Amino acid sequence: MFIKNCWYVAGWASEVGADDFIARTFIGVPVVMWRDSGGRPVAFEDRCCHRGAPLSMGRREGDFLRCMYHGLKFDRDGACVEIPAQDRIPDSVRVNTFPIVERHKWLWIWMGEADKADPALIPDTPWLSSPDWRHLEGYTHYDTNYLLIADNLLDLAHLPYVHPNTLGGPAAYAESPAQIEALDNGVRVTRWAMNIDAPPFVQKVKHYDGKVDRWNKYDFVLPGVFLMDSGMAPTGTGAAEGKRDNAAEFRGCQALTPETENSTHYFFCHPHNFAIDQPEVTASIHQSVVVAFEEDRRMITAQSRSLDLRPDFNMIPIRADRALGLFRSLVKKTVDGETVAISAAPRKNIAMTEAL
Amino acid sequence: MFIKNCWYVAGWASEVGADDFIARTFIGVPVVMWRDSGGRPVAFEDRCCHRGAPLSMGRREGDFLRCMYHGLKFDRDGACVEIPAQDRIPDSVRVNTFPIVERHKWLWIWMGEADKADPALIPDTPWLSSPDWRHLEGYTHYDTNYLLIADNLLDLAHLPYVHPNTLGGPAAYAESPAQIEALDNGVRVTRWAMNIDAPPFVQKVKHYDGKVDRWNKYDFVLPGVFLMDSGMAPTGTGAAEGKRDNAAEFRGCQALTPETENSTHYFFCHPHNFAIDQPEVTASIHQSVVVAFEEDRRMITAQSRSLDLRPDFNMIPIRADRALGLFRSLVKKTVDGETVAISAAPRKNIAMTEAL
Amino acid sequence: MFIKNCWYVAGWASEVGADDFIARTFIGVPVVMWRDSGGRPVAFEDRCCHRGAPLSMGRREGDFLRCMYHGLKFDRDGACVEIPAQDRIPDSVRVNTFPIVERHKWLWIWMGEADKADPALIPDTPWLSSPDWRHLEGYTHYDTNYLLIADNLLDLAHLPYVHPNTLGGPAAYAESPAQIEALDNGVRVTRWAMNIDAPPFVQKVKHYDGKVDRWNKYDFVLPGVFLMDSGMAPTGTGAAEGKRDNAAEFRGCQALTPETENSTHYFFCHPHNFAIDQPEVTASIHQSVVVAFEEDRRMITAQSRSLDLRPDFNMIPIRADRALGLFRSLVKKTVDGETVAISAAPRKNIAMTEAL
CATH class of the missing domain: 3.90.380.10 (Naphthalene 1,2-dioxygenase Alpha Subunit; Chain A, domain 1)
Structure with a gap:
């Protein structure tokens, strides 16, 4: 089990160039990272909402990403703006996005509830x-x-x-x-x-x-x-x-x-x-x-x-294990806390691109 | 789950030469394809009924196939005709066979109930x-x-x-x-x-x-x-x-x-x-x-x-998905129908070589 | 399931040189074999009792083996004799050992209850x-x-x-x-x-x-x-x-x-x-x-x-299978017998190095 409501380092900022799609999996979720025309990082779930094709095999068209299987086009907030041979686009046609922040050469991503993604929580480097x-x-x-x-x-x-x-x-x-x-x-x-x-x-x-x-x-x-x-x-x-x-x-x-x-x-x-x-x-x-x-x-x-x-x-602890014991307890407590909170809350999509 | 009572393409006729044993798995079942002395295709389950050795490691002897682990010999209908150091051969010593037909350069195989294998059902090419x-x-x-x-x-x-x-x-x-x-x-x-x-x-x-x-x-x-x-x-x-x-x-x-x-x-x-x-x-x-x-x-x-x-x-359907939706429904309906029929019928071995 | 109370061949004596650690798994248990300063073979479970690091990545120090992750040191009977930055060493800090005997160029290991490891039971070669x-x-x-x-x-x-x-x-x-x-x-x-x-x-x-x-x-x-x-x-x-x-x-x-x-x-x-x-x-x-x-x-x-x-x-037996049928029955009977005995006995660690 993983902690979800926290900032994870997603990569070095230098890894995502202007026209790059970087596919990388975090806590079991495949993510594609790219940059809009202004250079701001964007993070999508790397899976088209239509048939599940990886969006990292897609094409950047300005501030948009087009899936190159059946041609659906998405804006940086994950909303679909074009479906070939179809006029009406239901609101449900959208891909999951994750808050992502560039800070001191590192990209930080938030895999949990987007409305809790406070950039002030990012460790300082x-x-x-x-x-x-x-x-x-x-x-x-x-x-x-x-x-x-x-x-x-x-x-x-x-x-x-x-x-x-x-x-x-x-x-x-x-x-x-x-x-x-x-x-x-x-x-x-x-x-x-x-x-x-x-x-x-x-x-x-x-x-x-x-x-x-x-x-x-x-x-x-x-x-x-x-x-x-x-x-x-x-x-x-x-x-x-x-x-x-x-x-x-x-x-x-x-x-x-x-x-x-x-x-x-x-x-x-x-x-x-x-x-x-x-x-x-x-x-x-x-x-x-x-x-x-x-x-x-x-x-x-x-x-x-x-x-x-x-x-x-069963590992046999020695004195030198005290710090790691404390940290493992803290991880367990945090994951357990989130599990309780998540099971109590209604499920929702994460649709916010950036918390900044 | 797979449809069983249907003709599957098993290979190009050119793949199975006069002395070849071609091992290929269809719907999870390993099959060996070979030709008798008249060039007619034969399809056996690729597993000797004795200890499970692959028959594709065997040897063709005229119209017979000999397993090269312990030497059992089978005719083209799957019946055992020789066991080293043993005179009596029980009827139960036989390998499963499948109907197989050569038609317009393709080999077609029937993995289901042999008595339903009507070659008239083969799509025309x-x-x-x-x-x-x-x-x-x-x-x-x-x-x-x-x-x-x-x-x-x-x-x-x-x-x-x-x-x-x-x-x-x-x-x-x-x-x-x-x-x-x-x-x-x-x-x-x-x-x-x-x-x-x-x-x-x-x-x-x-x-x-x-x-x-x-x-x-x-x-x-x-x-x-x-x-x-x-x-x-x-x-x-x-x-x-x-x-x-x-x-x-x-x-x-x-x-x-x-x-x-x-x-x-x-x-x-x-x-x-x-x-x-x-x-x-x-x-x-x-x-x-x-x-x-x-x-x-x-x-x-x-x-x-x-x-x-x-x-x-959950895939989100778009208008262009209509044909694939129809086909997936048809597959499901067909598999479900076979499952009902099979669970109602007594189990039997498939022993017929060819439906032609 | 495996027979445990028996001698298994663990290797050729020539494989374990004076300074070698040979890591090899027997009946699912990773073992490291080495020799003490007198050339006598020693067999440890290849897993430090502290955090599970392989002892085969360790270092021989005379008649002792030191784990090279956190520095714990063990004698040839598996007892820990040194923990860095810690004075008291609890008796529980020890690694599992197995009886091992060198006989006619082969090393024989006993993976079961150490007190039953009688070298007289080793097949003669x-x-x-x-x-x-x-x-x-x-x-x-x-x-x-x-x-x-x-x-x-x-x-x-x-x-x-x-x-x-x-x-x-x-x-x-x-x-x-x-x-x-x-x-x-x-x-x-x-x-x-x-x-x-x-x-x-x-x-x-x-x-x-x-x-x-x-x-x-x-x-x-x-x-x-x-x-x-x-x-x-x-x-x-x-x-x-x-x-x-x-x-x-x-x-x-x-x-x-x-x-x-x-x-x-x-x-x-x-x-x-x-x-x-x-x-x-x-x-x-x-x-x-x-x-x-x-x-x-x-x-x-x-x-x-x-x-x-x-x-x-289901394999179909032929007359030639009689010997293997007898042996398989004997294996099953022996494993079943051990399973009954083991489930009746209290669990204990194996700490004896050699039965000789």
């Missing part, structure tokens, strides 16, 4: 469009449920084991205690590892003579957005007291968007605020993250297959 | 073996239910949208009203598009100076056979009144045979009666049809996937 | 490690239930039909009567074919001027182990009376180990006791068997697909 930060745009696809990936992000103690040559560093990192706080819409995790070696991905782009103090402080919020202040500075320079001279700082932005119960879109980037005039530094950091996320994907995909083989398997 | 017509033999395979393909054939208004560069022509074609007649065993559709451009596939093989009057008149009959008189002639030469001087005439013959609930065999050809001494004309017409049918297949396969994703999707 | 016999190690994988392969091995009358160019020989072989005896734990089959041609695979490695008397005498015992004394000698030299001068003798050893309900591991070899100083003879015999087993696999896989398509198919 100013670093993606700030001139003081640099990043490359990342995407990967998982053939697993999104919660297994959320688990992974909520316990960074896996870093030394899964990522010894990229994000990881020494086992001492996993031994450092993490501080866990429950938020209204997620979990905040703070971990300081003092006086350790810098991880390999930083050693490639920044020279530290000795040990560093390393912090990872992140909010993981519904439906599955990871926003992290992380970095490191030479040990003894007071990073833990807020001094960040000679620090290497990052703002990890990651978003899990369920595709189906068994697959997930994963959008990510890792902005940094040093050496921003050196593209090779940005490229090196991005590449380290890409390699590390492949390490995660390999492990989590194998874990998922293992769990599928034994539905009666 | 004389153009396939007439010296006055030319065609090439076509086949394609769909990973969809056959009814989605029937829908497509029953509304040729899709031509300008799906086939703009092959069979299609201008949008005006779709705007021309189709006349729909219910037949006892199908639907008749007649459409005249007056004073329009000839479609691309005809422009390649026949020169017309100006506009043409184009007709498509076809019967689509149970279980899924499409027989079309189509063509075009210069506008103003009286084609609509029956004059076909300087016409380009075709007799489209197409047959949908369900393989399973989710896959379909599609046999087709497009005989023409002009330039029959020019093989390059026949090849060009055939190639245009092949390309066009790939366009259909791409669209219908995508439509099928889209429908599978949302079982609760 | 001395030829695999005897200096008087030679073989090469064989393995193949089936995408079918193991019982269809057992059927095949229990009726060698299929040899002339499936293997005419390898193990088979003339149809007369199939006509020779087989003598069937029920054993407590299986079936014994004895077949003598007198005065026939030697089969192709022997003709390649041993010259016989005339006809031979050929015997195949084998026990097929639970759970699916085939142990055969087979061979041939010149007709008239008294082989049937026990004289084996100038005989070509073999000891076929084959083991079917179910992977899942729909797939099977097949370990095999075909030791011979003549020309043991000629590796090319061993290679030729092995290669003939490999080709023949591919012939079986092709037939049985096709048979399995055929049976899957028609769940209501």
Whole structure:
């Protein structure tokens, strides 16, 4: 089951060019994203209301989309405006649309009740469009449920084991205690590892003579957005007291968007605020993250297959699981709440294109 | 659910050579087709009655087929005539057979009650073996239910949208009203598009100076056979009144045979009666049809996937859907009628090879 | 359903090197096999008790295995001895283990109740490690239930039909009567074919001027182990009376180990006791068997697909099916007996590594 009344990252804004139709499935619903003549994003259910043909195989005609099976034409609000060989067009001939908003290089989509789609609820990611930060745009696809990936992000103690040559560093990192706080819409995790070696991905782009103090402080919020202040500075320079001279700082932005119960879109980037005039530094950091996320994907995909083989398997919790336990409870509570609300409400179509 | 008491096209006669075993599944039942020593086609269930091994992995021995797992030998009526190391052969040791008839280059098979298999019920396709017509033999395979393909054939208004560069022509074609007649065993559709451009596939093989009057008149009959008189002639030469001087005439013959609930065999050809001494004309017409049918297949396969994703999707009918609505009703009524009859009748094996 | 309280062949001992983790599934349970620092085999369920990650993606640290997702470390009995950032380790943190024994080049695993795992129950295969016999190690994988392969091995009358160019020989072989005896734990089959041609695979490695008397005498015992004394000698030299001068003798050893309900591991070899100083003879015999087993696999896989398509198919038994009928009854009786015993007993974890 998925949360519906929330903003999901639907893609990088750069993925949907002026004449593109991008077909992508969110929480089990196929969607086609395109832009009107003014460049504003539009999201339709990717299924013509007539015979179910994919609208992503259609043709853009100005602010309209024409289905290329039998020629029905729709405006950006989903209303049909033309049926070949038929004069009268009933109001019922319309396709479902979803609110979609472009914000700081990401497209955000609302799959639930359109009248609740308040753009003020979109998590803030100013670093993606700030001139003081640099990043490359990342995407990967998982053939697993999104919660297994959320688990992974909520316990960074896996870093030394899964990522010894990229994000990881020494086992001492996993031994450092993490501080866990429950938020209204997620979990905040703070971990300081003092006086350790810098991880390999930083050693490639920044020279530290000795040990560093390393912090990872992140909010993981519904439906599955990871926003992290992380970095490191030479040990003894007071990073833990807020001094960040000679620090290497990052703002990890990651978003899990369920595709189906068994697959997930994963959008990510890792902005940094040093050496921003050196593209090779940005490229090196991005590449380290890409390699590390492949390490995660390999492990989590194998874990998922293992769990599928034994539905009666009971995980045995350890202390490091506290954050992911909190988040899983929050997801369950939210889904249950929506299920109650939806079963009480009359069913209706979603016909609003954009909540902005 | 499938109609059982009807003739399905099982293949092109040319596919089953003297020593061939052709394994093909019809309405969920695997069948092996072969020829006896006199060249007469034989159809067995492709499953030895002993341990279920495919008989298509067997060996022809004169008028007999031997299973090559444990050596049982069967005559053309399905009766076992030899069991290694065993003298007595019980009557129960026999394989199911199906009536099969070769007619005008097509093999027709009857999957239902053998005693109802009247060859007089086979739809007539004389153009396939007439010296006055030319065609090439076509086949394609769909990973969809056959009814989605029937829908497509029953509304040729899709031509300008799906086939703009092959069979299609201008949008005006779709705007021309189709006349729909219910037949006892199908639907008749007649459409005249007056004073329009000839479609691309005809422009390649026949020169017309100006506009043409184009007709498509076809019967689509149970279980899924499409027989079309189509063509075009210069506008103003009286084609609509029956004059076909300087016409380009075709007799489209197409047959949908369900393989399973989710896959379909599609046999087709497009005989023409002009330039029959020019093989390059026949090849060009055939190639245009092949390309066009790939366009259909791409669209219908995508439509099928889209429908599978949302079982609760309700198609919204438009005026152009009338013919396909009639046909779907007829299929349903026929299947329901057979289901009632079958549940009332005692179960028996089908043991007759050929109804001729 | 599978028999649990029995020894299954888990692999060739040579497959698990000093630092290897071999992941293989037996009766639906994923297992990782490895060796401790003394070379003794260890078998764990291939699933960390914490979050289900495969332990075969872990790291051997001396006599310990560390899960490389979150760093938990286990001893060879499955007990957790280290959890990062956690002092107390509850007794419940342990992984399932299975008794595993190395015997005559094969690894044998016990998937049922560990306290019943008596190594004395392991079928004896001395030829695999005897200096008087030679073989090469064989393995193949089936995408079918193991019982269809057992059927095949229990009726060698299929040899002339499936293997005419390898193990088979003339149809007369199939006509020779087989003598069937029920054993407590299986079936014994004895077949003598007198005065026939030697089969192709022997003709390649041993010259016989005339006809031979050929015997195949084998026990097929639970759970699916085939142990055969087979061979041939010149007709008239008294082989049937026990004289084996100038005989070509073999000891076929084959083991079917179910992977899942729909797939099977097949370990095999075909030791011979003549020309043991000629590796090319061993290679030729092995290669003939490999080709023949591919012939079986092709037939049985096709048979399995055929049976899957028609769940209501009733096989019609013939006289040659007696041995396989006996074995199938024995399997059913054994599984039913275990099911009754298991449902009566309290559930417990299997924690013993080795029964030796």
